[in-house]
Amino acid sequence: MEMAPEDEGHHQHQPNRLGEMAYRNMKERLIRGAFSPGDKLTIRAVSEMLDVSTTPARDAINRLVIDGALIYSGPKTVIVPHLRLLDLEEITQMRLALEGLAAALSVKAAGEATIEELELLQAKIDAALDEKRYFDALWHNKEFHFAIYRLSGMPHLLQVIETLWLRVGASFNGLYPEFSETRYGAHNHRAAIEALVDKDVAAARAAIENDIRDGFRQMKKISAGRDQGNLCRR
């Protein structure tokens, strides 16, 4: 039987390692809103929280710091960062460039199955908002975007975009429920789906870019109602 050509690797990290598990677990908690900006994370605390020894806990924290999901506030203290408006602006610009690219490249690979998947995800988003399950809505929103980006077939690109989401993700928690109540995203998501159906590259890019811009404006408006430029409650 003909064998597939040697892949040579490009393996992801082994999923069975404790450090990898700890990283995934903490990442999920961060995105889901288990921590707030300013919260301090210590090795021993994470170690107990996940019931592993200090080494995997340390690995997880180090990796999250590299990702930018956590930052040092002092030589021996890592915290969930307070996202400032300036940071958000910068990351938004990068998202526009990279996710616009991913959206444009996704058009070619979009098929019947993808459209259905996207429709389903959008329905989940709507349902979650109806029932005020805001974290679920945010989660499905992420799934919606990445379902599109995955079509680009570019693993490096996917990975970089994901770290950008991680950097801002933790700070979203303090913005609910105002953030999602206007449902700014629904229109853009429908536009994206239609662009994929029509195989319209420019429209797909525009839909995603609009979604990102609208989200940014929304966050800016909410943060304006709080103290200067700081995007978190406290």
Added chain:
Amino acid sequence: MEMAPEDEGHHQHQPNRLGEMAYRNMKERLIRGAFSPGDKLTIRAVSEMLDVSTTPARDAINRLVIDGALIYSGPKTVIVPHLRLLDLEEITQMRLALEGLAAALSVKAAGEATIEELELLQAKIDAALDEKRYFDALWHNKEFHFAIYRLSGMPHLLQVIETLWLRVGASFNGLYPEFSETRYGAHNHRAAIEALVDKDVAAARAAIENDIRDGFRQMKKISAGRDQGNLCRR
């Protein structure tokens, strides 16, 4: 005396840590061409190489894997990756988007001092090529690009671009001296400098994008003269 407002952090990693030192050291070696694609890096080997214990060595390797500068070729083996044409294409697309953005944003902040610095760096590149010091040329080339990108004032952007360079950087070693002998970059660099002088945003972006595209074509051409799609000598 008036104190500066609390920065709250956004610290980089402490430079005095052994793991950080090991990381920097290995990164430098990778860029400078101390290793070739396919070389295996073990914790204990790095530990001896840098005369530190296994923990910092392990930290450094893990971080380089996260950066994409090293990859797993098996559950217990990390190697310097063989960059395939497909990977190079993808990273080139991301570079176009991100470095184009950085170049465009840099125009506003470009001043007299910057221009002089860039002229000096270009002179260093030319001199290095004249004397066939190809690694130095590559190094100064990097300095030239990042001197521009730094003007954008966007630390997140800088950091992401740097990891993209790291991903391809290690594979450049095998391409000398052919890669630089045509001096494809000189014209684009001059165009970039002039764009900064003229405060021409579109021209700055175009100059950088052209430089990236020309470099990509150059690499593709060289790799075509070797076996299929594999961008390294062996």
Added chain:
DNA sequence: TTCACATTTTTGTTGCAACAAAAAAACATG
């Protein structure tokens, strides 16, 4: 040689303890 299998060596992971340094708490001082 080529392939499959058994054996030996190498290697990453994990847990842990010592230590210095930083953070937090307690305290004193104005």
Added chain:
DNA sequence: CATGTTTTTTTGTTGCAACAAAAATGTGAA
């Protein structure tokens, strides 16, 4: 009360050893 100082506690880093698993090596048969 606020502020500077000392004491106590917490914390990350580093080195190291045990272990299981993977890689390298050796072996033998076809």
